[in-house]
Amino acid sequence: MIRIVKRANMPKTKSAGIRLLAVLLALLTSAVLIILALSLNPLDVYIALFKGAFGSAYRIREVVENATVLTIASLGIAIAFKMQFWNIGGEGQICMGAFFASFLALNFPELPKLLLLTLMVLAGMLGGGLWAFIPAYLRAKWKTNETIITLMMNYIALKWLTYLQYGPWKDPSALGFPKIANFSDNAILPEVFGVHIGWIFALILVVLVNIFLNHSKKGYEIAVLGESENTALYAGINIKRTIITAIFISGALCGLTGMIQASAVNNTLSVEISKGIGFTAIITTWLGFLKPGFILVVSTLFAALVQGGSFIQTAVGIPQAVAELLQGLILFFVLGCEFFIRYKIVLGKPFLSDRRGIKE
């Protein structure tokens, strides 16, 4: 007979050990699959994966670039999740942030660089914030389900960009090709150490969001409200205002992500702007326990895994699906191990005649 028993609190070192073990088990399981299905040496694949992520300065830059946007979007999602407001609308907020920033970039390309970029950052945050404001307002006013509304608004934002790209914003000089004109140099974020300056934004935001969530009044209100609306009411917290403020900030950070993608990575606006970051950020936020520092680490590892994954396709000659499989397995094992951190499985009969269980 198998029984599931709740564990007592586990020391931090032990739970960290279990999580590490989960990653190793994931690697081991995929190793078996790699041998069986592809007849390749899994060690070669893993080495290639590592090389793909960190093997050259260029690859490291790519990883940093991807980690930057993932981190900023995850920080935004974390603020919403802390309030137990399930913001699944990161994608849409990224799109709208990019749209607002692009509007400035395309219409005022000759503004001084610093001014234009500052305005674009603000516009991006405003765009994402406003897009998130809509579901937040609906939730605060009529208790609508934010999961569905934020999700649906992703598609509205995406179709809006499609309309722009194929319609009014189509670049006439692109010979009929449906693309939006490239930004002027003034609208492109500068580089620091070979990577666009967004990575510095990300590091600063990790610190700021940490202070905001853990040491500010608003952060405290968000946490109380997330736990129970009744308790928030009892404590005299203005529930509507807290929901709207928190979700505006959440959306603004996603909007900033969109601005960085448009300005520094794509140098223009397109329907591919969000690349699924808004969804991936949900995973990294969870894996980072809604804690900014962990989110930075998890986002970086995730970016490395994606980067390494696309490299092994060409280097070892295996389909991209294998890389995705590996990502999936790691996620599966890491999320699954949380169960073993909270519970243990006991084998054997419940009625024991001996009395070994007793602590003296």
Place this chain on the structure above:
Amino acid sequence: MDVISMKGITKIFGSVVANKDIDFEVKFGEIHALLGENGAGKSTLVNMLSGIYIPDSGSIFIRGKEFKLTSPRTAIDVGIGMIHQHYKLVEIMTALENIMLGQKGQGFLHANTARKRIEELSERFQLGVVLDKKVYDMSVGEKQTLEILKVLYRGADILILDEPTAVLTPQETEKLFLVMNRMKDEGCAVIFISHKMNEVLRISDRLTVLRKGENVNTLETKDTNTRELAELMVGHPVSLAINRAEAVKGKVLLAVKNLTCVNEEKVQVLKGLNFTIRGGEILGVAGVAGSGQKELCEAIAGLYPVKKGEIIFGEEKLVGLSPREIITKGISMSFVPEDRLGMGLVASMDIVDNMILKDYHKQKGFLINRKPAADKAVKIIKKLDISTPGIHHPIKELSGGNIQKVLLGRELEAHPKLLITAYPVRGLDINVSYKIYDLINEEKKKGEAILFVGEDLDVLIELSDRIMVLCHGEIMGIVEAAKTTKEELGLLMAGETQQDMEGMRRD
């Protein structure tokens, strides 16, 4: 050997040993009380008898034969039936339908044969259940009797009653005791869990005291008394007197006029309440659970919408103010619900973060300084003897009693002008309960007005200056605590008005 015996029962939850090597024996034809403070392991022990928990070690024998009770179904098969604190009945069905629910059978309900058997049982045990009455039309007492009939119908001759009197008026309790005696006479074994010592002394034949998961002693009821039992439960001698503090009555601090509230279904939950509380006075509130106590507390605190009427605090009208404005005026409200957490605390936060819940906004600037709160947390832990691994431990991992102490500590430490406290000692051990009463009395001496919602009538009578009795959202009467009796309060709780009773006296 006509006994049920549990031998060497141990049950461990995580690092908590809920039951440690307990031997427990009940005879058929006796009422056996199980006594102990909250967390002593009473519920854990009987839950293993009713198949809800499985012991980690130990054995259970009924009439000398060993049984392995691995589910509620196997327990009822050997004749063990449990009446839980929360009734498990389907409201829109009749008594008969509820009894027949979930019965193993051939797929058809033979209502007529079943009805005959049920009527016989009801007759034999003098339960007086009306089989065609819908559950939603029943009083709490009737529902409880129905639960008893239900387990009897399933063939139970070992009955476990988990704090059955907590929700009853004194009159309903009397009726329950008659039924329990009847079951005893029919040869059933009755296990009665309670922490009300006077009830235990009245009804039981033998009793077993548990403390910290261990069987302290099994005694003949006739050989013991309140003082000895309290000492056994707590582990050292305790004083059981509430010192009613004499305080100078100040001017009227809170005046409630014609207060009427309706719930979401547009049903009136408070019907035109009128009362006042002076500074230095404790107004007790008695009533069966759900008589409007919660709505009254929340309405004063600004958490429940007021339909009509006024709440005047000092010179100011409170209706329409936000909860925060009301807190700032010096009104503290703590309602301890059945699950202990309710709305006053944040479960996943530590004690420090819970300390600042109501005053963090008074700090200047954008950030919160948690240092004063940490000092306060240390102080309260010491004052109320809260057992916790530290001030930075999530309170949801503390026991119910300790969680409650965190809430009360914070509210008392706020030294409000009006202290509203509902069920502050719910489930707390005797020692701490009396400490809380003393603390409430101290606040009274400082001239605070106190609204004390309680469930133990003895305590209400000893602690309060006046007692207001609620029934179905109406005030049935406000009596002087020093001149009233439990019987009078009981009748008021059951819905007799003071005028009715005076009428009766004249007859």
